[in-house]
Amino acid sequence: xxxxxxxxxxxxxxxxxxxxxxxxxxxxxxxxxxxxxxxxxxxxxxxxxxxxxxxxxxxxxxxxxxxxxxxxxxxxxxxxxxxxxxxxxxxxxxxxxxxxxxxxxxxxxxxxxxxxxxxxxxxxxxxxxxxxxxxxxxxxxxxxxxxxxxxxxxxxxxxxxxxxxxxxxxxxxxxxxxxxxxxxxxxxxxxxxxxxxxxxxxxxxxxxxxxxxxxxxxxxxxxxxxxxxxxxxxxxxxxxxxxxxxxxxxxxxxxxxxxxxxxxxxxxxxxxxxxxxxxxxxxxxxxxxxxxxxxxxxxxxxxxxxxxxxxxxxxxxxxxxxxxxxxxxxxxxxxxxxxxxxxxxxxxxxxxxxxxxxxxxxxxxxxxxxxxxxxxxxxxxxxxxxxxxxxxxxxxxxxxxxxxxxxxxxxxxxxxxxxxxxxxxxxxxxxxxxxxxxxxxxxxxxxxxxxxxxxxxxxxxxxxxx
Amino acid sequence: xxxxxxxxxxxxxxxxxxxxxxxxxxxxxxxxxxxxxxxxxxxxxxxxxxxxxxxxxxxxxxxxxxxxxxxxxxxxxxxxxxxxxxxxxxxxxxxxxxxxxxxxxxxxxxxxxxxxxxxxxxxxxxxxxxxxxxxxxxxxxxxxxxxxxxxxxxxxxxxxxxxxxxxxxxxxxxxxxxx
Numbered sequence: 001x002x003x004x005x006x007x008x009x010x011x012x013x014x015x016x017x018x019x020x021x022x023x024x025x026x027x028x029x030x031x032x033x034x035x036x037x038x039x040x041x042x043x044x045x046x047x048x049x050x051x052x053x054x055x056x057x058x059x060x061x062x063x064x065x066x067x068x069x070x071x072x073x074x075x076x077x078x079x080x081x082x083x084x085x086x087x088x089x090x091x092x093x094x095x096x097x098x099x100x101x102x103x104x105x106x107x108x109x110x111x112x113x114x115x116x117x118x119x120x121x122x123x124x125x126x127x128x129x130x131x132x133x134x135x136x137x138x139x140x141x142x143x144x145x146x147x148x149x150x151x152x153x154x155x156x157x158x159x160x161x162x163x164x165x166x167x168x169x170x171x172x173x174x175x176x177x178x179x180x181x182x183x184x185x186x187x188x189x190x191x192x193x194x195x196x197x198x199x200x201x202x203x204x205x206x207x208x209x210x211x212x213x214x215x216x217x218x219x220x221x222x223x224x225x226x227x228x229x230x231x232x233x234x235x236x237x238x239x240x241x242x243x244x245x246x247x248x249x250x251x252x253x254x255x256x257x258x259x260x261x262x263x264x265x266x267x268x269x270x271x272x273x274x275x276x277x278x279x280x281x282x283x284x285x286x287x288x289x290x291x292x293x294x295x296x297x298x299x300x301x302x303x304x305x306x307x308x309x310x311x312x313x314x315x316x317x318x319x320x321x322x323x324x325x326x327x328x329x330x331x332x333x334x335x336x337x338x339x340x341x342x343x344x345x346x347x348x349x350x351x352x353x354x355x356x357x358x359x360x361x362x363x364x365x366x367x368x369x370x371x372x373x374x375x376x377x378x379x380x381x382x383x384x385x386x387x388x389x390x391x392x393x394x395x396x397x398x399x400x401x402x403x404x405x406x407x408x409x410x411x412x413x414x415x416x417x418x419x420x421x422x423x424x425x426x427x428x429x430x431x432x433x434x435x436x437x438x439x440x441x442x443x444x445x446x447x448x449x450x451x452x453x454x455x456x457x458x459x460x461x462x463x464x465x466x
Numbered sequence: 467x468x469x470x471x472x473x474x475x476x477x478x479x480x481x482x483x484x485x486x487x488x489x490x491x492x493x494x495x496x497x498x499x500x501x502x503x504x505x506x507x508x509x510x511x512x513x514x515x516x517x518x519x520x521x522x523x524x525x526x527x528x529x530x531x532x533x534x535x536x537x538x539x540x541x542x543x544x545x546x547x548x549x550x551x552x553x554x555x556x557x558x559x560x561x562x563x564x565x566x567x568x569x570x571x572x573x574x575x576x577x578x579x580x581x582x583x584x585x586x587x588x589x590x591x592x593x594x595x596x597x598x599x600x601x602x603x604x605x606x607x608x609x610x611x612x613x614x615x616x617x618x619x620x621x622x623x624x625x626x627x628x629x630x631x632x633x634x635x636x637x638x639x640x641x642x643x644x645x
Contacts, residue, residue, distance in 0.1 A: 032609065203607075222504055223504045223506055225502065
């Protein structure tokens with residue numbers, strides 16, 4: 001597994017020099033300079049114009065989300081395009097898409113930590129933030145999709161006067177526990193990682209208010225050796241817990257589909273193929289965020305081309321697993337000899353949603369093959385464009401899975417088509433606004449790169465050169 | 467000079483991690499046991515140098531995980547078999563295979579919570595104030611400097627001899643820390 005993420009290819013431009021030795025961090029950097037560079041972004045008083053514009057747009061879209069939700073609560077789910085048989089629609093498509101995006105953050109922070117992949121250091125913090133905000137957006141949808149959202153707490157097992165308990169044999173309750181645990185553990189992981197950096201901000205800020213706020217959040221961290229020891233042990237254990245957790249979350253999400261008997265859903269390939277798809281879309285989103293962020297804040301020293309190259313490789317690998325998933329799904333539908341199963345596939349190829357299916361294959365399988373080329377992986381514009389294409393492709397995948405299977409199942413008299421309404425779209429676009437608004441606030445108020453882990457890279461670089 | 471009753475300790479400032487590890491080792495060898503080292507990044511071998519070998523975090527997390535596992539199981543058994551039994555075509559009430567996902571999630575949740583809360587509790591955090599925060603130079607402990615503090619409650623502590631001992635380690639600066 002570890003070797004998948006290694007750079008074993010030879011660098012053509014530099015002759016025999018192995019790209020493995022391309023530094024993750026410029027050797028001229030010292031502990032003071034990395035601390036200064038990252039902390040000053042947060043502690044600067046001036047607001048950047050681009051940041052203001054970006055936050056304003058995101059905020060406007062967040063307001064659109066609130067408006068859509070208010071209208072939904074007033075009128076009910078009938079304002080969406082859902083019907084019977086397509087009861088799930090955009091709400092579940094978006095839920096699965098957002099949860100999936102979150103997975104890359106955990107993969108980068110936990111799995112790559114356990115595999116000693118040092119290049120994760122400069123991208124893990126904002127990837128974890130991305131996870132948190134994506135899971136927040138995801139969590140909204142199942143709640144909004146409840147006909148009576150005011151009763152969402154009925155999913156919580158607690159002794160109540162009605163004398164009823166949640167149905168623990170239902171994948172929807174599994175989902176509640178999986179996503180709830182995932183959100184909690186992601187928050188803990190992110191916060192624990194932030195504690196030493198919050199202490200740095202506390203000690204660097206010159207003004208009273210930030211000193212108090214960062215001081216409270218840092219909880220009195222002072223870098224004592226005993227503290228560091230417990231801290232590191234706890235952090236590695238959290239990573240070891242988050243690793244199976246992240247795999248379980250999208251597996252459980254796929255159980256929502258796979259444990260049903262709906263043709264096109266009832267398939268054992270779903271859990272692994274959902275997890276691979278989650279990593280695929282998540283890395284695409286990390287690139288979508290990292291590339292503009294790096295340019296806007298001049299972080300080329302920390303997020304190098306080698307980082308982007310590595311992320312592109314992970315994307316390529318997970319994309320191939322996804323492609324294998326599509327292939328297996330189709331093969332098993334044919335090989336099963338089950339009429340309804342094969343019809344579900346045929347309906348994807350030539351049915352009313354066929355253009356979306358072929359667009360999905362184009363976005364997720366055909367175009368990303370460009371990542372085999374070093375030139376593409378090292379070209380930020382190409383990578384950025386590709387990351388957007390994959391984001392769209394993965395959204396289409398969830399749309400195809402949810403809608404095509406539901407709209408024509410066993411009983412032709414119950415067939416119908418689903419078209420999203422303006423409220424479906426406004427809710428979806430609104431959550432994108434919420435996500436980017438939270439990202440903008442995060443990069444302004446918290447260090448977007450882990451400062452103490454960058455100091456560790458400096459230390460290692462110094463030890464190597466001795 | 468500050469009277470001894472009001473000392474928290476004496477702190478020495480160092481330029482890099484290797485100097486701090488070496489100084490910590492010598493302080494431990496000189497018989498000081500109430501010693502704490504401060505660094506802006508985790509330093510390998512530093513905790514061991516001041517005589518702290520095992521964090522006991524794994525045990526805390528294991529206990530948390532076991533509690534989550536047992537609790538998740540008990541919760542579902544109670545809900546599905548005792549409090550709210552549903553007869554679905556005569557299937558067993560204790561349908562354990564379908565309880566596994568929630569048991570797994572609860573195990574991870576409790577283990578993770580105990581890792582974080584246990585780490586904070588054993589570190590004595592949150593602690594809004596600490597005597598060292600009154601030392602202006604100590605701001606750099608979270609940035610780029612390394613500190614070794616010999617606490618006044620150490621039986622071997624003496625304002626003069628401890629200071630002389632620290633001077634021999636060639637620190638950048640030696641600072642008295644008031645209580």
